[in-house]
Amino acid sequence: MKPxxxxxxxxxxxxxxxxxxxxxxxxxPVNGQTTPVIxxxxxxxxxxxxxxxxxxxxxxxxxxxxxxxRSEMGQGTFQALPQMLAEELEVALDDVEIVFASANxxxxxxxxxxxxxxxxxxxxxxxxxxxxxxxxxxxxxxxEWNVPRNDCYAENGMVINRKTQAKLAYGTxxxxxxxxxxxxxxxxxxxxxYKIIGKSAPRKDIxxxxxxxxxxxxxxxxxxxxxxxxxxxxxFREAVKSFDDSETRKVPGVSHVFKVKRPVFSQYCExxxxxxxxxxxxxxxxxxxxxxxxxxxxxLPNTASLEKQMRENLQKIGSHSRFEAEYGPCTxxxxxxxxxxxxxxxxxxxxxxxxxxxxxxxxxxxxxxxxNWIQADLSQRFNIPVERVAVHMTFLGGxxxxxxxxxxxYEAAFISKEIQAPVQVIWTREDDMTAGPFRPGAFYTLKGGxxxxxxxxxxxxxxxTQWIGQEWSPTAPGAPEAAGYNTGDFEGLLHxxxxxxxxxxxxxxxxxxxxxxxxxxxxYASTHGFACESFIDELAHLAGKDPMAxxxxxxxxxxxxxxxxxxxxxTAWQSRGKNQGWGVAFTECFTGICGHAVKVTxxxxxxxxxxxxxxxxxxxxxxxxxxxxxxxxxxxxMALGAATIHATxxxxxxxxxxxxxxxxxxxxxxxxxIEVHIMENDEKPGGVGEPGLxxxxxxxxxxxxxxxxxRIRRLPFSLDEIS
Amino acid sequence: MPSYKxxxxxxxxxxxxxxxxxxxxxxxxxxxxTGTKYGCGIAQCGACTVHLSGAPVRSCSFPVSAxxxxxxxxxxxxxxxxxxxxxxxxIAEQVPQCGYCQSGQIMSAVALLTGNANPDDExxxxxxxGNICRCGTYPRIRKAIKTAASYSH
Numbered sequence: 001m002k003p004x005x006x007x008x009x010x011x012x013x014x015x016x017x018x019x020x021x022x023x024x025x026x027x028x029p030v031n032g033q034t035t036p037v038i039x040x041x042x043x044x045x046x047x048x049x050x051x052x053x054x055x056x057x058x059x060x061x062x063x064x065x066x067x068x069x070r071s072e073m074g075q076g077t078f079q080a081l082p083q084m085l086a087e088e089l090e091v092a093l094d095d096v097e098i099v100f101a102s103a104n105x106x107x108x109x110x111x112x113x114x115x116x117x118x119x120x121x122x123x124x125x126x127x128x129x130x131x132x133x134x135x136x137x138x139x140x141x142x143x144e145w146n147v148p149r150n151d152c153y154a155e156n157g158m159v160i161n162r163k164t165q166a167k168l169a170y171g172t173x174x175x176x177x178x179x180x181x182x183x184x185x186x187x188x189x190x191x192x193x194y195k196i197i198g199k200s201a202p203r204k205d206i207x208x209x210x211x212x213x214x215x216x217x218x219x220x221x222x223x224x225x226x227x228x229x230x231x232x233x234x235x236f237r238e239a240v241k242s243f244d245d246s247e248t249r250k251v252p253g254v255s256h257v258f259k260v261k262r263p264v265f266s267q268y269c270e271x272x273x274x275x276x277x278x279x280x281x282x283x284x285x286x287x288x289x290x291x292x293x294x295x296x297x298x299x300l301p302n303t304a305s306l307e308k309q310m311r312e313n314l315q316k317i318g319s320h321s322r323f324e325a326e327y328g329p330c331t332x333x334x335x336x337x338x339x340x341x342x343x344x345x346x347x348x349x350x351x352x353x354x355x356x357x358x359x360x361x362x363x364x365x366x367x368x369x370x371x372n373w374i375q376a377d378l379s380q381r382f383n384i385p386v387e388r389v390a391v392h393m394t395f396l397g398g399x400x401x402x403x404x405x406x407x408x409x410y411e412a413a414f415i416s417k418e419i420q421a422p423v424q425v426i427w428t429r430e431d432d433m434t435a436g437p438f439r440p441g442a443f444y445t446l447k448g449g450x451x452x453x454x455x456x457x458x459x460x461x462x463x464x465t466q467w468i469g470q471e472w473s474p475t476a477p478g479a480p481e482a483a484g485y486n487t488g489d490f491e492g493l494l495h496x497x498x499x500x501x502x503x504x505x506x507x508x509x510x511x512x513x514x515x516x517x518x519x520x521x522x523x524y525a526s527t528h529g530f531a532c533e534s535f536i537d538e539l540a541h542l543a544g545k546d547p548m549a550x551x552x553x554x555x556x557x558x559x560x561x562x563x564x565x566x567x568x569x570x571t572a573w574q575s576r577g578k579n580q581g582w583g584v585a586f587t588e589c590f591t592g593i594c595g596h597a598v599k600v601t602x603x604x605x606x607x608x609x610x611x612x613x614x615x616x617x618x619x620x621x622x623x624x625x626x627x628x629x630x631x632x633x634x635x636x637x638m639a640l641g642a643a644t645i646h647a648t649x650x651x652x653x654x655x656x657x658x659x660x661x662x663x664x665x666x667x668x669x670x671x672x673x674i675e676v677h678i679m680e681n682d683e684k685p686g687g688v689g690e691p692g693l694x695x696x697x698x699x700x701x702x703x704x705x706x707x708x709x710x711r712i713r714r715l716p717f718s719l720d721e722i723s
Numbered sequence: 724m725p726s727y728k729x730x731x732x733x734x735x736x737x738x739x740x741x742x743x744x745x746x747x748x749x750x751x752x753x754x755x756x757t758g759t760k761y762g763c764g765i766a767q768c769g770a771c772t773v774h775l776s777g778a779p780v781r782s783c784s785f786p787v788s789a790x791x792x793x794x795x796x797x798x799x800x801x802x803x804x805x806x807x808x809x810x811x812x813x814i815a816e817q818v819p820q821c822g823y824c825q826s827g828q829i830m831s832a833v834a835l836l837t838g839n840a841n842p843d844d845e846x847x848x849x850x851x852x853g854n855i856c857r858c859g860t861y862p863r864i865r866k867a868i869k870t871a872a873s874y875s876h
Contacts (some may be wrong), residue, residue, distance in 0.1 A: 073821050096749045117821035202817060209822030210810045212758015212798035216823060253724075280741070280748045348762050348770060348823040397760070397823025398857050626817055630863070634820055637859025660767035660855060661816045669848035671861040 022174040023057040024133055024182060026125035027175070038126040038132040038182040038711055056129055057086060058137075062157055062171030064089065066126075071100075071369050072205055073396035073403070075689045076627035079203040081126060083623050087196040088130030088189060090154040091170070096203065100393050103557045118173050119623050120591060120685040131186040133177075140177040141168045150186065185415065191621070191682065202624035205395070217352045217367035217394045218426070225354065225422045227279040228415050229286045230260060230271040232431055235300060235653035236514045238293040240270045247288035248274055253281030256419050257289070262411045263381070264516050265471040266439065273415050279426055300653030301513045307339070310443040313464035313509035320485040323505040327458040330449025334536055334542050338446070339714040340527040341647035343439040343520055344655070344663060349397020350432040355412035356422035362390040362413055367396035371406035377406040377412055400638075401519040405437065433663060434655040438648055439520030440466035444531035454543035456554060458499070461490050461532055462507040466517045466526075470510050483507030492525035492587045492694050493532045501555035521638060522690040525589035529694030529714060530643075533585035537702040547702065548573050548584055559618065560586075563595060563679060568617050570677055571597045580611070581707025585698035591684070592691025593618040594632070596699040600707050608704060608722040610640075610672040617676065617692060620683030628688050629676040635692030641666040643697035645718050727787055731756065732800030742788035746780075747771045749787045750797060758798035758826045762855070767847035769854030772827035773797045779834040781853070801833065809833050812871035820858035828854045832868050841872050 026036045055067040066085055072078045082096040089096075134154050140158035142149045151162050158167045180579035191198070208214035233239075245257040256275035261268040272291050276282035299305070314337070319327075327333070362378050371391040379386040396403055412425040427435075442465035451457040462483060486498075488506045498504060520526060540550035552564045566583065568574070576582045579601070586595040597614040615632045622628060646663050649656045657663035701712035704722055712722075724739045731754055737754045750759050750773065759782060762770030766781035773782045774796040801807040805814065809832050819825045828851070835842055835850035842850065847868050856864070 075820070202814065205822070206814055206817060206819050207805050209819035209825050210813045210829060211801070211805050212756070212826050214822050215757075216760075218761065228733070278748075278752055280744050280752065284741075346857060348768070348821065348855065350761070396821060398821045400857075426761075429765075429768075435794070630817065630860070633822060633862050637861060638857070645767035659765055660763050661765060665768075665855045665857065666856065666861075667853075668851045668861045668864060671859075671865075674862050 020079070020175050021057050021059045022133060023055060023137065024129050024179045025055045027706065030533040036098060037126050038129055040178065040180070040182050042178050043181045044351055056133065058133065058170055058174050059169045060174055060504040062095070062169050064091055066096055066098045068098045068100055071371070071393045071396055071399070073367070073369065073399035075631060076203055076624060077591050078205045079201060079627060080623045081122065082204065083127040083196050083201060084119075084123055085130045088127050090132050091157045092136075092303065093201055095157055114257040119466065123621070123623075123685050127188050128186060131188055131409070132182040135183050136177040136180045136184050137170055139180060139611070140173045143176075144168065144173070184520045187512060197623050198625070200624055203627070216349050216367065216397045217354070218349055218397070220354055220365045220394055220424070222354060222356065222365070222422045222623060223469055224664075225424055226255065226275050226277065226419060227282045228273050228275045228412075228423050228425045229279070229282045229467060230255040230273050230411065230425065230431070231286050231289050231291050232271040232435060233269070233293050234434065235293070235296060235438070236516070237267060237296050238274060239296075241292040241294045243272050243292065244290040245272075247290075248285040251276070251281055251285040251288060257285070258418060260414050262407045264407055266473065267396075269435070273425075275415060275419055275423060283428075296514065296653065298514050301467075301515055302653075303649040306441065306511070306513060307443070309513075310464040310511050313511050314443055314445050314462055317462045317464075317483055317507040317509050319460065320483045320505050320507075322485040323458060323460055323483065323503060326503040327447060327449045327460065330457055331452070332450040332454075332542055333448070334538055335445065336538055336711075336713060337446045338444040338531040338534060340442050340530055341645070341649070341715060342441040342515070343642055344433050344436070344648050344657065345398070345400045345402035345439075345520055346397030346433055346660075346663065346665075347396070347400060347402060350429055351403070351408045351427040352421060352425060353409045353412040353663040354424045355409065355416040357382070357416040358415050360384065361390075362412065363390045363392070365394060365423045366409060366411050366412070367399070367403055367410070368393045368616055369396065369399045369401070370406065373404070374406045374409045378410065379706075381410060382413060382417070400521040401523070402437075405518060430658045434658050436655070437471070437516035437518035438528065438655075440468065440517040440523070442527040443529075446535040448535060448539045448542075450539065450543050454545055456501045456539055458503040459501045460505040460507070461493070461528075461535075462509075463528065463531075464509045464511055464622060465527070466513060466515070467508070467510045468518055470512070470519060470565070481509060490532060491523065491589055492529035494555060494560060494586055494588045495556045495592065496557040496560050500556055514653070521635070522589055525587055525690070525694040526639075526642070529585070529589075530697040533587060533695060533698035534701050534711075534713065537583070537585070537698065537705070541705075551584075551586065559681065559683060560593070563616065563618050566677070566679060567595050567597060567614070570614050570616060570675075581608075581703040581705070583699045583702025583704070583706055585695040585702060587694040589694060590687030590690050591620075592687040594691045594695050596636070596695040598696070598699040598703040600700070600703045602707065606723055608707065608719055610686050610700065611717070612672055613674045613696070615674065615676045615692060616679065617688070618679035618681070618683070619691070620681060621685040621690050622678065622688070625678055628678055631688050632676045632692035633674050635690070636696050637666050637671055639693045639696035640670065643700060643715050644719050645670070645716060650661045724849070725788070727790065727852075729754075729787075729790060730794040732796060738787070740787050742786060744787050745783050746773065746785045746787050746790060746795070746859040747782040750782060750795070756797050756799050760823055760826055762824065762827070767855070768824070768827075769831060770824045770827040772854065774830060774834060777834065777837060779831050798829060801829070807833070808874040809836065809867070809871045811874065812867040816863045816867040816870055818860050818863040818867050820860055823861075824854060824856045828856065828864055832864070832871065835868065836871055840875060842868060
């Protein structure tokens with residue numbers, strides 16, 4: 001594989017309309033049908049007004065190219081997509097080359113890389129595209145040999161005549177196959193027939209990442225490119241009052257210093273850009289700059305006041321009368337509050353972006369999760385037609401949601417337009433860690449009442465947080481402002497609890513602050529999951545029941561019964577040791593269901609240590625088990641950091657944690673052995689990249705309770721302080 | 724501006740740079756080897772790890788003027804073809820996810836194995852604790868170091 005940036009026009013010139021290659025595209029019909037339509041651009045088809053997703057091409061040399069419209073930030077998209085195509089096309093995985101597709105929503109469909117969507121979103125199209133191409137090649141070969149189609153089958157890039165064992169390589173067939181219409185009645189393989197899907201295969205991007213050749217945004221260079229860094233306000237949403245650049249301009253290489261702005265939801269943040277011939281010169285120039293900031297016209301947020309506000313907001317939600325009528329009479333009742341902090345994404349690759357703005361076009365290169373949004377946003381803000389805005393994706397050095405936001409490409413475009421040259425804007429780690437948007441902190445109160453059998457009769461979860469939807473508009477419907485009754489969702493909570501619990505209520509209150517917030521890996525489930533799965537555990541203990549059996553009793557759906565049975569078996573739950581603490585938690589988000597069991601022990605110095613984590617992922621139909629294991633391992637490490645090591649706090653309107661010396665990360669010595677298991681079933685494909693994160697914190701807290709009798713209701717907490 | 728003669732991956736370079744310019748930016752922006760990464764600028768994350776005379780240093784916080792005669796090795800200098808035992812082990816164990824920190828992880832691991840052919844968990848913790856991986860590939864890093872060690876036995 002050679003990931004490279006390639007324009008669609010270039011791709012098609014090389015492939016489809018040369019007439020020599022077989023090129024197909026897939027789109028989802030707009031009428032709501034779930035079967036994708038496969039189009040051959042040579043024979044025509046409904047290309048207008050549709051959302052084409054992937055283009056595949058088979059060259060006369062037999063080379064298969066897949067234009068990937070998904071970004072690769074470590075989640076394995078570059079492996080999963082070719083695996084799906086190769087399976088139905090009947091070629092070897094190594095025969096598929098994947099190339100980055102630049103943003104073009106009309107041709108490739110939406111390109112966001114979030115919501116753990118690559119496999120579950122695109123499987124139908126890639127499978128069907130592969131199957132159609134295979135059938136067209138078989139039909140061509142059958143005609144060549146003048147035999148019935150059923151006498152032929154495809155294998156390993158060739159069509160084979162069953163009777164004569166004659167073989168024709170795909171490359172020799174593509175010119176004629178390209179003149180056929182794609183069949184509409186292809187039969188996809190059964191899961192039992194898979195040779196490539198469901199098996200671990202080495203990721204194609206990994207060799208590029210062991211020798212320094214993988215091209216990240218930070219590594220991209222253009223001829224004549226300038227470098228820029230930006231002096232940003234330390235306090236949120238301060239405006240530039242004035243600046244003194246006399247010393248900055250003395251730094252050799254510095255060419256421009258001017259005020260810039262960056263859109264953050266409905267507002268602009270201001271800063272002063274220093275542009276130079278080299279990054280080093282720009283950084284030196286920035287150090288010499290003196291900026292005076294206008295005081296923002298709001299109370300400067302700090303963590304203590306924010307937390308007070310969230311606790312007060314929780315009280316304002318109130319309760320639903322129908323819920324109270326059920327909860328009130330319960331003989332055994334429990335109320336508990338849970339508190340979770342703000343967090344920074346802190347991708348290892350700090351934000352950066354290259355822009356080349358011309359009078360009638362914009363071109364962007366960078367580590368980008370959301371190419372289409374950026375394209376549309378820049379088109380609108382710079383008044384350039386969308387087809388004249390090209391967004392090219394490099395590899396992403398981490399994303400976790402942050403690189404799905406269009407602020408940093410805008411900033412680069414703003415500067416390029418001003419200096420009339422291509423420019424790369426680099427964020428320092430301090431810029432990246434303090435500017436946000438952050439994962440919002442969230443506070444919860446939960447109430448539960450048990451019936452006489454010790455099962456949950458009434459369950460309420462109220463949330464006070466900064467709803468992400470409200471960043472665009474304070475009145476946006478981010479969440480219920482009042483508690484409902486037997487309605488709504490609580491992201492993270494396993495869905496069948498809503499069948500197993502007869503009376504439930506979810507309520508929410510928005511907390512408004514000037515701190516920008518956005519999605520962070522697993523979004524609300526990353527904090528909701530801690531609240532709900534800790535509380536379920538508390539209710540199990542209130543009922544005097546085993547936490548695993550208690551959960552099982554409330555989750556009637558067979559898929560969930562199987563999940564819990566498997567976890568019981570993996571943990572040897574019934575015979576777990578007496579002096580060990582075991583905790584378990586299950587959560588669900590982005591259609592992936594995941595359970596973690598954490599084992600803690602007390603060491604010789606009396607400190608509690610995590611001895612082992614067993615994870616069980618149910619993501620339904622899946623493509624590559626090793627990528628699933630890698631994603632869940634990584635999610636556990638990220639969750640461990642957010643639960644026990646780091647948090648973003650605010651003082652005087654600023655983020656306190658500016659770099660990894662204070663915003664401490666989990667390191668290799670902190671990581672316990674992790675086992676990841678995958679459920680085998682025929683459910684629809686579910687998300688993988690995010691659902692592995694939320695169950696860790698509650699499973700750990702539940703394990704600590706099991707060992708010590710102490711409940712953890714606030715994150716992060718230090719393991720060293722548990723005794 | 725002062726001029727410095729550097730040996731990077733066995734090749735001689737002459738660069739003109741401010742004496743305080745960190746080796747990281749010399750390697751990336753003046754010499755053009757971009758496998759070494761910027762992560763924090765304060766020697767906390769290890770993404771910029773290179774070898775000076777075989778010993779790992781955080782190049783983001785190491786001024787070019789302090790390099791002197793010592794040869795520099797970057798990720799690009801390990802092998803022509805991903806054949807270094809640590810690179811092979813990293814591929815065999817499918818370590819990288821986003822991959823951004825991995826040049827630094829690999830350089831730290833190579834330095835560890837150079838001094839300790841068969842490191843135990845404690846030695847791995849000590850040598851690798853300066854390298855952050857936000858994707859959380861630590862379990863595989865540990866495994867790959869042991870795999871690399873096994874290749875030379």
